[in-house]
Amino acid sequence: MNMSRTRGERLVVIGGDAAGMSAASQARRLKGPDELEIVAFERGNFTSYSACGIPYWVGGDVTDRDRLIARTPEEHRARDIDLRLRTEVTELDLARQRVRARDVDSGAESWTPYDKLVIATGARPIRPDMPGADAPGVHGVQTLDDGQELLDSLARTRGRRAVVVGAGYIGVEMAEALINRGYQVTVVNRGSEPMSTLDPDMGRLVHEAMEGLGITMVNDAEVTKILTGDDGRVRAVATQDREYPADVVVLGIGVRPETTLAQAAGLPLGTHGGLLTDRSMRVRGHEEIWAGGDCVEVLDLVSGQERHIALGTHANKHGQVIGTNVGGGYATFPGVVGTAVSKVCDLEIARTGLREKDARRVGLRFEAVTIESTSRAGYYPNASPMTVKMLAEHRTGRLLGVQIVGREGAGKRVDIAAVALTAGMTAEQMTTLDLGYAPPFSPVWDPVLVAARKAAAKVRSSL
Amino acid sequence: MNMSRTRGERLVVIGGDAAGMSAASQARRLKGPDELEIVAFERGNFTSYSACGIPYWVGGDVTDRDRLIARTPEEHRARDIDLRLRTEVTELDLARQRVRARDVDSGAESWTPYDKLVIATGARPIRPDMPGADAPGVHGVQTLDDGQELLDSLARTRGRRAVVVGAGYIGVEMAEALINRGYQVTVVNRGSEPMSTLDPDMGRLVHEAMEGLGITMVNDAEVTKILTGDDGRVRAVATQDREYPADVVVLGIGVRPETTLAQAAGLPLGTHGGLLTDRSMRVRGHEEIWAGGDCVEVLDLVSGQERHIALGTHANKHGQVIGTNVGGGYATFPGVVGTAVSKVCDLEIARTGLREKDARRVGLRFEAVTIESTSRAGYYPNASPMTVKMLAEHRTGRLLGVQIVGREGAGKRVDIAAVALTAGMTAEQMTTLDLGYAPPFSPVWDPVLVAARKAAAKVRSSL
Numbered sequence: 001m002n003m004s005r006t007r008g009e010r011l012v013v014i015g016g017d018a019a020g021m022s023a024a025s026q027a028r029r030l031k032g033p034d035e036l037e038i039v040a041f042e043r044g045n046f047t048s049y050s051a052c053g054i055p056y057w058v059g060g061d062v063t064d065r066d067r068l069i070a071r072t073p074e075e076h077r078a079r080d081i082d083l084r085l086r087t088e089v090t091e092l093d094l095a096r097q098r099v100r101a102r103d104v105d106s107g108a109e110s111w112t113p114y115d116k117l118v119i120a121t122g123a124r125p126i127r128p129d130m131p132g133a134d135a136p137g138v139h140g141v142q143t144l145d146d147g148q149e150l151l152d153s154l155a156r157t158r159g160r161r162a163v164v165v166g167a168g169y170i171g172v173e174m175a176e177a178l179i180n181r182g183y184q185v186t187v188v189n190r191g192s193e194p195m196s197t198l199d200p201d202m203g204r205l206v207h208e209a210m211e212g213l214g215i216t217m218v219n220d221a222e223v224t225k226i227l228t229g230d231d232g233r234v235r236a237v238a239t240q241d242r243e244y245p246a247d248v249v250v251l252g253i254g255v256r257p258e259t260t261l262a263q264a265a266g267l268p269l270g271t272h273g274g275l276l277t278d279r280s281m282r283v284r285g286h287e288e289i290w291a292g293g294d295c296v297e298v299l300d301l302v303s304g305q306e307r308h309i310a311l312g313t314h315a316n317k318h319g320q321v322i323g324t325n326v327g328g329g330y331a332t333f334p335g336v337v338g339t340a341v342s343k344v345c346d347l348e349i350a351r352t353g354l355r356e357k358d359a360r361r362v363g364l365r366f367e368a369v370t371i372e373s374t375s376r377a378g379y380y381p382n383a384s385p386m387t388v389k390m391l392a393e394h395r396t397g398r399l400l401g402v403q404i405v406g407r408e409g410a411g412k413r414v415d416i417a418a419v420a421l422t423a424g425m426t427a428e429q430m431t432t433l434d435l436g437y438a439p440p441f442s443p444v445w446d447p448v449l450v451a452a453r454k455a456a457a458k459v460r461s462s463l
Numbered sequence: 464m465n466m467s468r469t470r471g472e473r474l475v476v477i478g479g480d481a482a483g484m485s486a487a488s489q490a491r492r493l494k495g496p497d498e499l500e501i502v503a504f505e506r507g508n509f510t511s512y513s514a515c516g517i518p519y520w521v522g523g524d525v526t527d528r529d530r531l532i533a534r535t536p537e538e539h540r541a542r543d544i545d546l547r548l549r550t551e552v553t554e555l556d557l558a559r560q561r562v563r564a565r566d567v568d569s570g571a572e573s574w575t576p577y578d579k580l581v582i583a584t585g586a587r588p589i590r591p592d593m594p595g596a597d598a599p600g601v602h603g604v605q606t607l608d609d610g611q612e613l614l615d616s617l618a619r620t621r622g623r624r625a626v627v628v629g630a631g632y633i634g635v636e637m638a639e640a641l642i643n644r645g646y647q648v649t650v651v652n653r654g655s656e657p658m659s660t661l662d663p664d665m666g667r668l669v670h671e672a673m674e675g676l677g678i679t680m681v682n683d684a685e686v687t688k689i690l691t692g693d694d695g696r697v698r699a700v701a702t703q704d705r706e707y708p709a710d711v712v713v714l715g716i717g718v719r720p721e722t723t724l725a726q727a728a729g730l731p732l733g734t735h736g737g738l739l740t741d742r743s744m745r746v747r748g749h750e751e752i753w754a755g756g757d758c759v760e761v762l763d764l765v766s767g768q769e770r771h772i773a774l775g776t777h778a779n780k781h782g783q784v785i786g787t788n789v790g791g792g793y794a795t796f797p798g799v800v801g802t803a804v805s806k807v808c809d810l811e812i813a814r815t816g817l818r819e820k821d822a823r824r825v826g827l828r829f830e831a832v833t834i835e836s837t838s839r840a841g842y843y844p845n846a847s848p849m850t851v852k853m854l855a856e857h858r859t860g861r862l863l864g865v866q867i868v869g870r871e872g873a874g875k876r877v878d879i880a881a882v883a884l885t886a887g888m889t890a891e892q893m894t895t896l897d898l899g900y901a902p903p904f905s906p907v908w909d910p911v912l913v914a915a916r917k918a919a920a921k922v923r924s925s926l
Contacts, residue, residue, distance in 0.1 A: 341899030423886030436804030437776035
């Protein structure tokens with residue numbers, strides 16, 4: 001039990017990935033070791049790595065696992081961060097301002113007091129509660145260790161049939177990875193179309209493109225069982241209707257905030273199970289506790305309600321804000337607009353703001369339009385088709401959301417809408433946005449402007 | 464002389480390219496031929512073509528001239544627009560609301576009365592007033608006819624030495640076009656670095672990249688004479704220092720508003736020689752006259768002053784606004800933020816807002832930062848370096864401008880800043896923008912966010 005307090009304040013960080021270590025690093029930048037001792041607990045073997053990069057490592061685009069690691073444990077320690085790997089925090093004692101941690105290898109436990117605490121415990125993958133879900137050959141892709149296990153499993157397997165369960169970002173990215181590895185890929189999806197973060201009409205475009213890539217897309221399918229062979233290894237995935245033979249199965253059915261510790265300590269959780277913070281990323285009602293990354297809920301600036309979004313870019317921003325505040329500065333995270341971008345082979349998929357059902361759920365009436373355009377001037381080589389859907393609020397015309405499906409140049413166009421959403425622009429205001437134009441980069445009316453014109457017209461005609 | 468007025472109002476449009484024909488088309492959409500007669504005069508042979516596409520046609524990326532034509536004369540006529548090609552308007556008679564037009568071929572002149580008038584006379588290229596400027600082998604690239612003449616000239620010339628005069632957008636695009644055609648290209652530039660629409664430190668990056676492409680870049684050079692051989696054809700370009708042998712010369716030294724008619728009629732012109740309009744694109748002080756495209760000045764929303772920008776995307780927007788207003792609707796063009804994007808081979812160049820000297824000129828004090836980042840996550844294949852420069856106002860931190868030089872994925876990132884400028888965001892506000900992130904699309908901190916963080920920090924530390 002280490003109760004010695006020889007120096008200034010002590011910051012304890014729970015979780016050694018993006019949010020936690022960004023917070024630790026930023027706090028260290030602002031306060032030296034004499035002012036602030038920093039102890040960080042990580043139950044795994046790695047720090048500050050890009051979980052978002054795992055599909056590209058599995059698919060072979062990234063050849064070296066270590067390239068996914070932004071900062072190693074040694075680098076953190078060289079900055080006077082007392083990083084304790086393979087050490088899991090098992091209890092928060094808020095009354096006495098201390099955490100209990102267990103050495104994963106020895107099982108030894110000890111308490112560490114804190115003056116300030118950062119909770120960055122991340123998310124845990126949803127694992128289906130069904131027979132066979134833990135069989136050899138069934139893999140998640142949440143951590144670097146998961147990725148290594150999957151790669152080892154692929155190396156051991158002679159068969160070439162892969163089933164991906166789930167058709168969200170992870171699902172489609174893993175479908176691409178397995179196609180790149182030469183597998184026959186079947187994606188089994190509970191929803192009516194892949195990418196349920198899009199409206200189904202846009203998801204349909206993803207569906208068609210995936211089939212064009214040779215991926216078998218099975219929608220409206222509930223996985224009921226994972227079947228194993230005599231050797232105990234996975235041999236098929238069963239749905240309500242039929243069986244899909246599988247030499248390897250990848251689960252990509254989403255994540256939930258990992259807030260077991262926080263819940264046990266009575267910290268405030270939202271309806272999605274994530275910690276609730278204020279704008280400075282402080283846990284609500286707790287002056288000395290901050291939380292960020294995949295374990296928190298964030299304010300959706302468009303709907304006005306909290307959401308749970310597990311995304312490295314948010315985790316890094318949270319960490320930066322927390323570290324600044326812990327270090328005595330001032331920073332806030334105002335919220336998100338729900339931007340996400342992904343790709344499956346050369347198909348780019350992007351969204352920001354609200355889908356139709358999100359808007360309805362929060363009582364917003366809207367006009368929706370969909371347009372077809374191209375990534376470059378139509379006469380320029382490699383101009384590729386792009387579909388843009390836009391939702392604008394009825395009457396006010398305020399932008400509510402944009403979804404884009406296309407090829408090269410489609411994905412990052414969503415940033416235009418992300419900034420416009422943040423600024424509260426109307427579709428009409430967007431029609432005169434001064435966006436970059438030259439034939440290799442855009443038609444003379446950028447696709448987002450074409451959508452804005454149509455949305456603005458529809459808003460006007462519905463008044 | 465045609466004074467017959469058998470129908471409703473008559474709209475006369477002067478100029479058959481983007482602004483004029485967009486206005487005519489939009490007005491026609493809103494008002495049928497019984498309500499509104501539309502007469503459009505164009506002195507050339509083409510309508511509604513992409514002048515911006517000419518370098519790519521010359522360079523061979525676009526193989527067919529007709530692909531640059533968005534709408535042919537026949538298509539316009541099919542929509543009941545009385546289009547008169549090869550007919551030049553020679554006089555505006557505001558008092559009697561009529562224009563005098565001359566048939567270019569026959570020389571015959573006649574007056575046409577109007578109820579409403581749209582002036583879309585475009586811009587004229589700056590031609591150097593020096594010996595040899597009109598010699599065979601010296602070409603502008605303003606019109607489709609110019610492009611055809613240049614292509615014919617290239618086909619006739621055995622030599623492979625090209626000199627491009629001017630290093631702005633047209634200059635660098637033509638350098639690329641001529642490299643693609645197998646020429647040895649020398650670019651002679653009056654400024655200290657190419658791309659004077661960027662600050663010189665960013666122009667330096669373009670300079671280095673152009674040299675890396677094998678283009679000879681001559682800065683600080685004033686062309687004094689164009690030398691011709693015994694056959695009368697160009698043989699060299701002379702500057703104050705030396706001669707550059709040339710089998711073909713392309714002039715890309717900018718354009719000025721073509722407002723000869725407007726000036727003669729006493730319409731209001733700004734300090735850049737362009738027509739001054741109000742927000743509905745109506746010529747100031749003239750209820751029934753609109754103007755748009757390359758012949759007008761536009762309000763720069765960042766500096767608060769008028770500028771002249773010849774760019775097809777603005778011309779199309781102006782035409783849309785004018786046509787809507789002429790057709791009895793309501794639309795405005797609020798102004799520009801000065802966004803432009805270009806490329807020379809695989810180098811992408813973008814800018815929006817104010818350069819350092821623009822800010823100083825209008826009395827704005829600023830903090831400037833420059834950062835290096837990459838187009839994708841550093842570990843993802845083909846992540847390419849990108850330099851982002853950002854100017855933020857001293858004290859307020861308001862974004863003033865962004866310049867980007869990089870490879871694939873650099874150019875259109877400027878749209879993020881263009882929207883943020885329009886919304887009046889500060890660098891600090893930009894640091895939490897919810898931009899699209901996934902490893903194939905961006906580092907976890909988008910390069911624009913990295914620049915915003917550094918700019919915000921510099922603003923804070925200078926308080």
